[in-house]
Structures are given as structure tokens and as C-alpha cells.
Amino acid sequence: MDISLKNVEYRYQVNTPFERLAIQDVSIDIPSGTFLALIGHTGSGKSTVLQHLNALLKPTAGEVVIGERTITSEKKQKDLKAVRQKVAIVFQFPEHQLFEETVEKDICFGPMNFGVNEEEAKRRAHEAIKQVGLDESILQKSPFDLSGGQMRRVAIAGVLAMQPNVIVLDEPTAGLDPRGRKEIMDMFYQLHKERNLSTILVTHSMEDASRYADKIAIMHKGQVYKVGTPLEIFSDPEQLIEMGLDVPEVVKFQQKLEKTFGHKFAKTCLTIEEISQEMPRFLKRGEA
Amino acid sequence: MMEKMIFGRYVPADSVIHRMDPRSKLLIVLLFVCVVFLANNAITYGALVVYTLLMLAMSKVPMRFVFGGLKLVFILIIFTFLMHIFLTREGPVIFELGWFKVYEEGLRQGIFISLRFFLLILITSILTLTTAPIAITDGLESLLGxxxxxxxxxxxxxxxxxxxxxxxxxxxxxxxxxxxxxxxxxxxxxxxxxxxxxxxxxxxxxxxxxxxxxxxxxxxxxxxxRGYRGGDGRTRYRKLVWSGIDTLMLLLLLALTILLIIFRT
Amino acid sequence: MKNSLVQIRNLSFKYDEHADYALKDVTFDIYEGEWLAIVGHNGSGKSTMAKLLNGLNFPKEGSITVDNLLLSEETVWDIRDKIGMVFQNPDNQFVGTTVQDDVAFGLENHGIEREEMIKRVHDALESVKMEEFLDQEPHHLSGGQKQRVAIAGVLALRPNIIVLDEATSMLDPRGREEVLETIRQLKASQEMTVISITHDLEEAAKADRMIVMNKGQLYREGSPEDIFQLDEELISLGLDIPFPVKMSKMLKALNIPVSKHHLSEEELVEELWTSHSKM
Known part of the structure; x- marks a missing residue:
């Protein structure tokens, strides 16, 4: 399912003294099957953009096209459920949304809200719990007896069980340890590959953005600053650093080497393997 | 509607009333609530209205904001007023239209009771509008000490x-x-x-x-x-400062009370 | 050798509702003026360690001695005076309604005179660069700013040791850097002993010494350089290794001579430069 934002603007608390412009003139195309990373500072408008992707917010100007639906400021929107079933969001710290007596019931909650019958929902719960790397025996436990990391996975399973066409991830690995982070991100990447699931990842981790995304959009002060492939985005690291944003360690390292040696690598490297391959050639020029 | 409600809202500003000690404001409200019931004629009610409007003017909170915010209360006040007009049947009839009669006592009570209600709301609103919630808490703690x-x-x-x-x-x-x-x-x-x-x-x-x-x-x-082990032996960072204006406003209200006792009928 | 400030001996702890020990037979020392990073995956026992240090829980077995004071029910308040804690969630440790009230909270608890409090609140906020936010309410602050206020609250009490219990794990990169920079400056200017409990390996790499926890036990103790030689072992413990170490390893594998697994990019770049430029 394609999603596209066209000149979207959003103001909080319109017509009150607290009115605040959150995003302005935001246009992003997300064709079906894309893995898009949305990066930018806290307060750059990332979360506001994210909430437009499944009509949790309605633009105050411009339009959001989600599949067949067009959402604008004027129209009174009916049946947003259909949109929300197709575009699911994993919010930051999703474990905070758990509430049912058992893990199974909680996972079934989303699908059943969208009209899936109980039997099918349970089948999906079994499938989803395995997807997130937990044992099926956990289904009958109370979500509140689990560890933080397990709760996170259960909440994610609850979203996966809705079987969306597009999944939006708001810093899904915040607060996890390195192993947990890697496992969760690898799982989402695998889903993206296997099912051609459109994935939109809001993240502070430039490593994740460069490793997983095929397109990166940088948000800055409520506007889209730049959209491009990881290579396009990170081949101009100075620009990002000026904005106070990070760049992947590899890019930083390459930059430092280039500065010290006074000559450039043949290309911008995004992985440690790439830069290692380039290294002998780079170092030789230093000797010459 | 909710956005315009002023109940419990604090509007920061720099005015004499804002700078007053929360204790004196709390005491004034408390005393006022008692005193209001002493008033029973035009002079006494007039004096209360003057005092309240004086406080309001000194608070520098825009009138339009206050009265706009009390819209809901006005509906209630008008309702109270009409109740008295319709239901009190004492004293001479001063207005008559078919079966509908307005008695003098009804009009009098309608006006006074609505006014009393209105003054109570206004004075408490002045308190909350000019005092940060935390200052009210401090004041209460000190008064209840x-x-x-x-x-x-x-x-x-x-x-x-x-x-x-x-x-x-x-x-x-x-x-x-x-x-x-x-x-x-x-x-x-x-x-x-x-x-x-x-x-x-x-x-x-x-x-x-x-x-x-x-x-x-x-x-x-x-x-x-951070070493919290109950209230014993704790010192306080926030300090309440009682100044001349606090004494003055309180004395003014006391004078008013005496006035009310003398002039009430 | 620096003086040992805290002695932890054969410490074991078990939560009542769990069957397994959260900490088992842990022994180590904390030295005056050092930055000690305690690392481990979630559930390795590192946060339990923090709670025990401050007497928020009491050990089942073993002992903790802080500055020659043996931790017990009687000495717990004296020990809390010596150890300041900054916790994980910026919101859930902000007690005051404004920045200055929050910094003052600890001082009020200790019965400090008001004049002295005002001075200390200002000094503490100045040292975390939050002096312009005196009357700001917490919901108008960023996570990093709230954590800096929490640090100020600790500083105002003038402890010997400051414990950061995953204090940066809920922050964005900017907030994390703000907090770590604040701590670095404080450590340099005030001779503070810092214990940071973390799973951020980049953060740990900058410490003076590291302790690796695994399944409630002390797995390894040493300088970051020693610890990161463990390499794959760390990954199997659910941790990671910092980029410069990975890079050094990779280069070695390609037969590019690198003397050791460097912990900082600068060092690595420096070595590559010296070995390849003037030949």
C-alpha cells in the first residue's frame, strides 16, 4: 500500500493561545515495500509525521493519501478503522499499552477490534509470539509478570497480529540492551524482506538507519530537510553534523581518516566490511 | 468551553494581588465566605461588591477573561434568581402579568442570593487566578501548621x-x-x-x-x-513572605466586617 | 594506588518473589576518584547492585562498607548521604514542581538552613548549566535537562560518590551526550567518584575501570582495554563491542598491522597515520 504526504501542515491546539506549528510543508512518498527511516532531533516533528500515517492526526493543511483514502483537514473522517488496520504503529515503549489478563488476550485485542474472529485471532497470537522470539507457553501468563524485554516483545506481537500492510516503528528498541536491540531490529527487517512489508522506522540510531533503510528522510524544525538513500544522506556528513545530528560510526571514522591523511576514500562506506575493503588502497596512497 | 473555564486556573502576572502571601489570600477567602452571610441590605451588599471589585482590579487579570470564564456560573446564577422570583410569595406584589406575579421579597432575595453566590465565586476565582497551586499548598500547610x-x-x-x-x-x-x-x-x-x-x-x-x-x-x-524520611527536621526552601499589603487587605476586610455588623438590618 | 572507598564482599541478594539469586557472591572495590562502569545485559543484576549500594534493598549475605561505614539499618541514612543516585526515568525522580524546588528537595530533607540552601541550589544548577531554568516546570524540560536537574539535586547534597543507574538509557543521543559531558566535567572539577551502571558500551569505554556482570555474578573486572579484548565473549553475554575495537579487529584480519584493539577512533587513526605516512 502506498502512502504519500503532500504539503502536510499540522498545528496543535488551533485557535487557542497555545497554538503551535508542529510540521509544515511536509511531502514524503512511501511506495509499497519501502523501508524508510525518519531521523531528526526530538521536537523536529518526527512523531507528528508518524501520527499522520494512520490518521491518528488529521493535517491542518495539505493531504495524506493512504492507499485509496485521502485525508484532508476538511472532510469529517468516517471509518478510520479500515486505515488503522492496514497501517499499524508500534509506539515508543509499547509495553505501556498492555492491559489484558493474559498475553494471548492482549495479542488478540487488536485483531478482534478489527473484526477478526476469536479462533483466527488466537491462531495469529500463536504465530506472532513465535515471530517475536518468545515461547508459546508465555501466552497464558499475565503480561505484568514478564520482564521488561518480554513485555516489549508481547506488545510488538500484538501489533503484528493485526497483519498490517505497513508498519510504523517509533524507536522500537529504546532502552533495550545491545542483544535485545539487534534481535528486534533483525526481526523487523526479516518481516520487511519476507512479506514485502512497508516499514517506517523513526529512530535516533544512525547505525540502524544506514543498515536497514533503503530511504532516509531527515526532519528538521518541522520540515523535511532531505530525502535520499543512506549513501546520498551520509556522503555529506558535515551537513548532518552541523544540524547537530549524528552520523554512523563508520562514516565518522572515514571522515577522521580522510582529514588526517589528506586524501579521500574512493567512496562513502556505510559498513565496517566496506571500509575494510577500501582500506589497503586508501593506506597505500598515504605511503606514496 | 473547557478551554475558557477559569476554575482552578492560574494566570501568572505581576500584580499586587499576585505578590500577596498565599496565607493572607486564603484567610481573606475564608473570612469572606463567613462575612458574606452577614450582608442583608443594599449598603452591606454594596460594601462587599466594592471590596471584591477592588481586589479584582488590583489583580490585573483582564475583566473580560474573568467574566468570559464564568459564563457557566452565570447560567446557574440566573437560574437561582428566577427560582426566587417564581417561588417567593412575600411582601407586596410589584409586577403582575396575568397569573404571573412578582413579589417584592422575591425580587429582593433573588438579587441578594444571586449576588452572594456570585461574590463567593469571584473571590475564590481571584485566589486561584493569582496564586500558583503550589503556593496555595504552601499557604495551607503553614496555616494548618x-x-x-x-x-x-x-x-x-x-x-x-x-x-x-x-x-x-x-x-x-x-x-x-x-x-x-x-x-x-x-x-x-x-x-x-x-x-x-x-x-x-x-x-x-x-x-x-x-x-x-x-x-x-x-x-x-x-x-x-535523597534522604526523605518524613516531615520531622525538614527545613523549607520556599518561604512565605507576609508584607504590608497582606495586613492592609486583611484589615480592610475586618473593617468591612464591622461595618457589616453595624449596618445590617 | 588509590584508596578503596567502597568494599563489597561476598554480596548475595534475592528478591522474595523470585527463585533465582539476582546477585550471587559478588566481591569488588570502588576506588576514590575513579569512574567505574558496571555493565551487563538487562537482568544481569547490575541495577540490583545500585539499589544495594544505597541501602534501598539489604543484602541477604555479604557486606558493603562505604567510607569505613558498614551498611546496616542503623547506618543507612549516613551512607545515603555519601552516595547520590540518578535513576533511569527522568520523570519519576523529579519531585519538585519547579527546577529549583526539585534541587532543594534533598536539602530540605537534610534540614539545611534556608540561606545555605539558596546558595547550594544555585551552585548546583550552575555546575550542570541549568541556572537559567530556575522556575521552569518539569514538563517543559527535555529528558536530558531533567537528568541534569537530577544530577544537580545530588550535587547539592555533596556526596562522595554519584551512581548513575542507567541514567542515560531513556534519553536521545543529544540528551545522553549532555548528561555524560556534565558528569565528565564534574568528575574533573570536583574529584567525584562516579559509578555508571549501563549497557551503553561507548559510555563504558570511557570509564577508568569496568565490571562485567552476568547472571548475577561478577564476570570480569578490569580496564576497558582489558575488557574489550574479550570480544566475542562480550557479544555472547548480550553486550556489544565499541566501533573502534571492531574496526581494529577487522583491520588485523586484513593483515593491516594494528598494535592493539583501540578504544578510541582517534587512537586508531593516529596509529594508521604514523605507520603509513612516513615510510
């Missing part, structure tokens, strides 16, 4: 109030977040049949409770780590 001797947990109560105030915005944010997360899972909070909407509260309330308990526990740990 003597009750500590009777083992009344004044300090704990004040601390509870201040923590509650501190966490209101945090919990509002949290509510909004959870509502959005559950909406994304297909819950409809604002449309659909009433029964469904009532049921929608559960996936909102349970996570809120769970996180509030967690917050409370972590907060208690953090407080303990």
Missing part, C-alpha cells in the same frame, strides 16, 4: 498535594499516548455506540493505573535516596 500538634498529618497532606500537582501534566501526556496507542489497535474513543465507548475506557485505564503505580514506586525510591 498548628494542627500538627494534634497529630494531623499536615506535612504529608501538603506533600501529597504538591506531588499531585507536579504529576498532572505528566499523566495527561501519558493518557494521550495510551489513547493513541490503543486507537492504533482499533479502539474508538470518540465515535461508535455509547456502550463501546464506555468499554474503550478499560484499555486506557488499566495501563494508566499500572504506570502510575510504577511511577509512584520509583518516585518513592528516588525520594528515599
Amino acid at each position: 498548628p494542627l500538627k500538634k494534634l497529630k494531623f498529618p499536615v506535612h504529608e497532606l501538603a506533600l501529597m498535594m504538591s506531588i499531585a500537582l507536579r504529576f498532572i501534566p505528566t499523566l495527561m501526556e501519558e493518557t494521550d499516548k495510551i489513547m493513541k496507542a490503543q486507537s492504533a489497535r482499533g479502539v474508538e474513543f470518540s465515535s461508535g455506540p455509547v456502550k463501546d465507548r464506555v468499554m474503550a475506557i478499560i484499555p486506557l485505564l488499566i495501563p494508566l493505573f499500572v504506570s502510575s503505580f510504577k511511577r509512584a514506586e520509583e518516585l518513592a525510591t528516588a525520594m528515599e535516596a
Whole structure:
């Protein structure tokens, strides 16, 4: 399912003294099957953009096209459920949304809200719990007896069980340890590959953005600053650093080497393997 | 409507009334609430109105804001007024239209009681509009101080109030977040049949409770780590300053009270 | 050799509701003026360690001695005076309604005179660069700013040791850097002993010494350089290794001579430069 934002603007608390412009003139195309990373500072408008992707917010100007639906400021929107079933969001710290007596019931909650019958929902719960790397025996436990990391996975399973066409991830690995982070991100990447699931990842981790995304959009002060492939985005690291944003360690390292040696690598490297391959050639020029 | 409500709202500004000690403002409101019942004729009510409007003028809170915010209250006041007009049947009839008669006593009581109601609302609004909630808490703690001797947990109560105030915005944010997360899972909070909407509260309330308990526990740990062990031996960072204007305004109200006692009929 | 400030001996702890020990037979020392990073995956026992240090829980077995004071029910408040804690969640440790009230909270608890409090609140906020936010309410602050206020609250009490219990794990990169920079400056200017409990390996790499926890036990103790030689072992413990170490390893594998697994990019770049430029 394609999603596209066209000149979207959003103001909080319109017509009150607290009115605040959150995003302005935001246009992003997300064709079906894309893995898009949305990066930018806290307060750059990332979360506001994210909430437009499944009509949790309605633009105050411009339009959001989600599949067949067009959402604008004027129209009174009916049946947003259909949109929300197709575009699911994993919010930051999703474990905070758990509430049912058992893990199974909680996972079934989303699908059943969208009209899936109980039997099918349970089948999906079994499938989803395995997807997130937990044992099926956990289904009958109370979500509140689990560890933080397990709760996170259960909440994610609850979203996966809705079987969306597009999944939006708001810093899904915040607060996890390195192993947990890697496992969760690898799982989402695998889903993206296997099912051609459109994935939109809001993240502070430039490593994740460069490793997983095929397109990166940088948000800055409520506007889209730049959209491009990881290579396009990170081949101009100075620009990002000026904005106070990070760049992947590899890019930083390459930059430092280039500065010290006074000559450039043949290309911008995004992985440690790439830069290692380039290294002998780079170092030789230093000797010459 | 809610955005314009002024109940419990604090409007920061720099005015004499804003700078007054919360204790004196609390005392004034308390005394005023008693005194208002002494008034029973034009002179006495007039004096109260003058005093209240004086306070309001000194507070520099825009009149339009105050009266705009009290719209809901006005409806209630008009209702009270009409009740008296219709139901009191004493004294001479001063207006007659078919079966409908307005008695003098009805008009008098209607006006006075509505006025009393209005003055009470206004004076408490002036208190809350000009005093930060935390200052009201401090004032209350200080005024209730003597009750500590009777083992009344004044300090704990004040601390509870201040923590509650501190966490209101945090919990509002949290509510909004959870509502959005559950909406994304297909819950409809604002449309659909009433029964469904009532049921929608559960996936909102349970996570809120769970996180509030967690917050409370972590907060208690953090407080303990910073050496909190109850009110004994604690010093205070916030200091209440009683100044000339506090004494003056209170004396003025006392004078008014005496005036009221003399002139009431 | 620096003086040992805290002695932890054969410490074991078990939560009542769990069957397994959260900490088992842990022994180590904390030295005056050092930055000690305690790392481990979630559930390795590192946060339990923090709670025990401050007497928020009491050990089942073993002992903790802080500055010659044996931790017990009687000494717990004196020990809390010596150890300041900054916790994970920026919101859930902000007690005051404004920044200055929050910093003052600990001082009020200790019965400090008001004049002295005002001075200390200002000094503490100045040292975390938050002096312009005196009357700000917490919901108008960023996570990093709230954590800096929490640090100020600790500083105002003038402890010997500051414990950061995953204090940066809920922050964005900017907030994390703000907090770590604040701590670095404080450590340099005030001779503070810092214990940071973390799973951020980049953060740990900058410490003076590291302790690796695994399944409630002390797995390894040493300088970051020693610890990161463990390499794959760390990954199997659910941790990671910092980029410069990975890079050094990779280069070695390609037969590019690198003397050791460097912990900082600068060092690595420096070595590559010296070995390849002037030949």
C-alpha cells in the first residue's frame, strides 16, 4: 500500500493561545515495500509525521493519501478503522499499552477490534509470539509478570497480529540492551524482506538507519530537510553534523581518516566490511 | 468551553494581588465566605461588591477573561434568581402579568442570593487566578501548621498535594499516548455506540493505573535516596513572605466586617 | 594506588518473589576518584547492585562498607548521604514542581538552613548549566535537562560518590551526550567518584575501570582495554563491542598491522597515520 504526504501542515491546539506549528510543508512518498527511516532531533516533528500515517492526526493543511483514502483537514473522517488496520504503529515503549489478563488476550485485542474472529485471532497470537522470539507457553501468563524485554516483545506481537500492510516503528528498541536491540531490529527487517512489508522506522540510531533503510528522510524544525538513500544522506556528513545530528560510526571514522591523511576514500562506506575493503588502497596512497 | 473555564486556573502576572502571601489570600477567602452571610441590605451588599471589585482590579487579570470564564456560573446564577422570583410569595406584589406575579421579597432575595453566590465565586476565582497551586499548598500547610500538634498529618497532606500537582501534566501526556496507542489497535474513543465507548475506557485505564503505580514506586525510591524520611527536621526552601499589603487587605476586610455588623438590618 | 572507598564482599541478594539469586557472591572495590562502569545485559543484576549500594534493598549475605561505614539499618541514612543516585526515568525522580524546588528537595530533607540552601541550589544548577531554568516546570524540560536537574539535586547534597543507574538509557543521543559531558566535567572539577551502571558500551569505554556482570555474578573486572579484548565473549553475554575495537579487529584480519584493539577512533587513526605516512 502506498502512502504519500503532500504539503502536510499540522498545528496543535488551533485557535487557542497555545497554538503551535508542529510540521509544515511536509511531502514524503512511501511506495509499497519501502523501508524508510525518519531521523531528526526530538521536537523536529518526527512523531507528528508518524501520527499522520494512520490518521491518528488529521493535517491542518495539505493531504495524506493512504492507499485509496485521502485525508484532508476538511472532510469529517468516517471509518478510520479500515486505515488503522492496514497501517499499524508500534509506539515508543509499547509495553505501556498492555492491559489484558493474559498475553494471548492482549495479542488478540487488536485483531478482534478489527473484526477478526476469536479462533483466527488466537491462531495469529500463536504465530506472532513465535515471530517475536518468545515461547508459546508465555501466552497464558499475565503480561505484568514478564520482564521488561518480554513485555516489549508481547506488545510488538500484538501489533503484528493485526497483519498490517505497513508498519510504523517509533524507536522500537529504546532502552533495550545491545542483544535485545539487534534481535528486534533483525526481526523487523526479516518481516520487511519476507512479506514485502512497508516499514517506517523513526529512530535516533544512525547505525540502524544506514543498515536497514533503503530511504532516509531527515526532519528538521518541522520540515523535511532531505530525502535520499543512506549513501546520498551520509556522503555529506558535515551537513548532518552541523544540524547537530549524528552520523554512523563508520562514516565518522572515514571522515577522521580522510582529514588526517589528506586524501579521500574512493567512496562513502556505510559498513565496517566496506571500509575494510577500501582500506589497503586508501593506506597505500598515504605511503606514496 | 473547557478551554475558557477559569476554575482552578492560574494566570501568572505581576500584580499586587499576585505578590500577596498565599496565607493572607486564603484567610481573606475564608473570612469572606463567613462575612458574606452577614450582608442583608443594599449598603452591606454594596460594601462587599466594592471590596471584591477592588481586589479584582488590583489583580490585573483582564475583566473580560474573568467574566468570559464564568459564563457557566452565570447560567446557574440566573437560574437561582428566577427560582426566587417564581417561588417567593412575600411582601407586596410589584409586577403582575396575568397569573404571573412578582413579589417584592422575591425580587429582593433573588438579587441578594444571586449576588452572594456570585461574590463567593469571584473571590475564590481571584485566589486561584493569582496564586500558583503550589503556593496555595504552601499557604495551607503553614496555616494548618498548628494542627500538627494534634497529630494531623499536615506535612504529608501538603506533600501529597504538591506531588499531585507536579504529576498532572505528566499523566495527561501519558493518557494521550495510551489513547493513541490503543486507537492504533482499533479502539474508538470518540465515535461508535455509547456502550463501546464506555468499554474503550478499560484499555486506557488499566495501563494508566499500572504506570502510575510504577511511577509512584520509583518516585518513592528516588525520594528515599535523597534522604526523605518524613516531615520531622525538614527545613523549607520556599518561604512565605507576609508584607504590608497582606495586613492592609486583611484589615480592610475586618473593617468591612464591622461595618457589616453595624449596618445590617 | 588509590584508596578503596567502597568494599563489597561476598554480596548475595534475592528478591522474595523470585527463585533465582539476582546477585550471587559478588566481591569488588570502588576506588576514590575513579569512574567505574558496571555493565551487563538487562537482568544481569547490575541495577540490583545500585539499589544495594544505597541501602534501598539489604543484602541477604555479604557486606558493603562505604567510607569505613558498614551498611546496616542503623547506618543507612549516613551512607545515603555519601552516595547520590540518578535513576533511569527522568520523570519519576523529579519531585519538585519547579527546577529549583526539585534541587532543594534533598536539602530540605537534610534540614539545611534556608540561606545555605539558596546558595547550594544555585551552585548546583550552575555546575550542570541549568541556572537559567530556575522556575521552569518539569514538563517543559527535555529528558536530558531533567537528568541534569537530577544530577544537580545530588550535587547539592555533596556526596562522595554519584551512581548513575542507567541514567542515560531513556534519553536521545543529544540528551545522553549532555548528561555524560556534565558528569565528565564534574568528575574533573570536583574529584567525584562516579559509578555508571549501563549497557551503553561507548559510555563504558570511557570509564577508568569496568565490571562485567552476568547472571548475577561478577564476570570480569578490569580496564576497558582489558575488557574489550574479550570480544566475542562480550557479544555472547548480550553486550556489544565499541566501533573502534571492531574496526581494529577487522583491520588485523586484513593483515593491516594494528598494535592493539583501540578504544578510541582517534587512537586508531593516529596509529594508521604514523605507520603509513612516513615510510
